[in-house]
Amino acid sequence: MKRRIGLHSDDRPKKWYNILADIKMNPPLGPDGKPVGPDSLAPVFPMNLIEQEVSQERWIDIPEAIQDVYSMWRATPLIRALNLEKALGTPAKIYLKDESVSPAGSHKPNTAVAQAYYNKEFGIKKLTTETGAGQWGSALSFAGSQFGLEIEVYMVRISFDQKPHRKTLMRVWGGKCHSSPTNMTKAGRAVLEKDPDTPGSLGIAISEAVEAAVSDKSGATRYSLGSVLNHVMLHQTVVGQEAKKQLESVGDYPDVIIGCAGGGSNFAGLAFPFVYDKINGKEIDILPVEPLACPTLTKAAFAYDHGDEAGYTPLLAMHSLGHTFVPPPIHAGGLRYHGMAPTVSQLIVSGLLEPKAVSQIEAYDAGVQWALTEGTVPAPETNHALAQVIKEANKAKEEGKEKVILANFSGHGMLDLSAYEKFLDGKLEEVELPAEVLERAASVTAQYPKPEIFK
Numbered sequence: 001m002k003r004r005i006g007l008h009s010d011d012r013p014k015k016w017y018n019i020l021a022d023i024k025m026n027p028p029l030g031p032d033g034k035p036v037g038p039d040s041l042a043p044v045f046p047m048n049l050i051e052q053e054v055s056q057e058r059w060i061d062i063p064e065a066i067q068d069v070y071s072m073w074r075a076t077p078l079i080r081a082l083n084l085e086k087a088l089g090t091p092a093k094i095y096l097k098d099e100s101v102s103p104a105g106s107h108k109p110n111t112a113v114a115q116a117y118y119n120k121e122f123g124i125k126k127l128t129t130e131t132g133a134g135q136w137g138s139a140l141s142f143a144g145s146q147f148g149l150e151i152e153v154y155m156v157r158i159s160f161d162q163k164p165h166r167k168t169l170m171r172v173w174g175g176k177c178h179s180s181p182t183n184m185t186k187a188g189r190a191v192l193e194k195d196p197d198t199p200g201s202l203g204i205a206i207s208e209a210v211e212a213a214v215s216d217k218s219g220a221t222r223y224s225l226g227s228v229l230n231h232v233m234l235h236q237t238v239v240g241q242e243a244k245k246q247l248e249s250v251g252d253y254p255d256v257i258i259g260c261a262g263g264g265s266n267f268a269g270l271a272f273p274f275v276y277d278k279i280n281g282k283e284i285d286i287l288p289v290e291p292l293a294c295p296t297l298t299k300a301a302f303a304y305d306h307g308d309e310a311g312y313t314p315l316l317a318m319h320s321l322g323h324t325f326v327p328p329p330i331h332a333g334g335l336r337y338h339g340m341a342p343t344v345s346q347l348i349v350s351g352l353l354e355p356k357a358v359s360q361i362e363a364y365d366a367g368v369q370w371a372l373t374e375g376t377v378p379a380p381e382t383n384h385a386l387a388q389v390i391k392e393a394n395k396a397k398e399e400g401k402e403k404v405i406l407a408n409f410s411g412h413g414m415l416d417l418s419a420y421e422k423f424l425d426g427k428l429e430e431v432e433l434p435a436e437v438l439e440r441a442a443s444v445t446a447q448y449p450k451p452e453i454f455k
């Protein structure tokens with residue numbers, strides 16, 4: 001039985017899969033409640049990426065320069081977790097698509113490289129961005145170093161303090177990293193005035209990075225987002241396309257697909273090429289997994305809301321805990337986001353996905369079980385996917401079914417060891433979602449138009 005399944009270089013994807021060709025979506029809205037046109041996004045993103053954001057073409061060519069950088073680590077291996085299967089005594093086959101082998105240690109470079117390339121082509125010199133866990137900031141710094149772009153990163157304060165080595169990694173690749181909220185932007189100063197001890201949030205860091213980009217009047221700076229947007233999901237679909245071919249090569253097809261979901265990108269990257277199959281008649285359970293402490297998909301309503309704290313972004317139709325919500329400081333920074341990719345949200349509304357939530361302790365338990373059986377140390381975000389993998393494998397055992405489970409191993413945790421240390425010392429606590437959050441979310445989103453429900 002093969003433990004590590006590769007892919008011949010001829011079989012690597014040459015196109016990205018665009019799910020917008022296959023689903024109906026609510027458009028992003030401007031402050032006047034009307035759909036925003038591509039031109040209004042031009043100060044924030046280069047036009048070539050805006051065109052991708054709204055494209056309805058099902059397959060989009062991957063430029064050779066991007067394929068060339070991808071070939072530094074792609075195709076990523078598909079791992080059959082034989083030891084974990086044995087330890088669980090499950091008849092299920094467990095496969096993990098290992099995105100941790102990229103230079104930055106996660107799936108994030110798949111879109112970072114594409115975004116750096118398109119910005120460079122458009123004549124942009126500098127990109128600003130946010131980062132939660134530091135994975136995205138380091139991925140964009142790596143991509144910037146490949147294409148000669150300056151990178152400035154606003155890193156959520158709690159992660160900036162918890163993960164000093166991620167900042168160093170950004171610096172190694174030439175990126176500059178600030179602890180967000182900063183005093184450098186209007187959005188940051190407003191938050192610090194209200195709450196000087198805030199742990200920060202992705203919503204706040206996004207506001208700061210957008211503001212920093214549009215304030216450069218030379219026009220040489222744009223903003224880059226590591227998740228949520230359509231073009232980010234698009235770039236990640238190399239993951240699912242490769243996995244499909246790798247499974248085919250061993251005669252398998254998934255019954256269950258699992259990915260952790262912060263803004264939705266690693267989940268979408270693995271799942272969307274299979275959602276295409278599900279739309280066309282295949283039976284698959286497709287499960288995005290989030291933290292119980294930030295339950296966007298499992299608890300929040302589908303509504304129009306801003307993607308950032310200050311309300312600089314257009315209104316997006318998504319599940320949202322409210323753009324002013326500062327998620328509790330759980331040790332999975334990349335999953336502390338109030339909103340979700342509109343594409344992922346729309347698929348939930350259509351009943352094609354079944355969201356799940358796991359607790360912080362369940363997630364770390366799963367991460368340690370993985371390390372003890374399969375050897376590698378997963379990222380805290382990835383642990384949420386692994387917790388659900390273990391639940392599904394145990395369910396298959398109870399049902400006596402030889403199911404095929406496919407999940408995304410979105411990143412490694414070698415720079416997250418302080419959180420593992422807390423967990424091993426019994427100092428990692430369960431974090432509850434404050435009860436009033438959902439009411440507050442409803443009052444935040446009540447002021448905006450209601451999205452249409454497309455089934």
Ligand SMILES: Cc1ncc(COP(=O)(O)O)c(C=O)c1O
Nearest residue numbers: 135227262263264265266334411
């Ligand atoms: C390793 C890892 N997995 C998952 C995520 C969550 O993001 P997304 O939902 O966009 O994949 C992050 C975000 O920082 C991450 O670093």
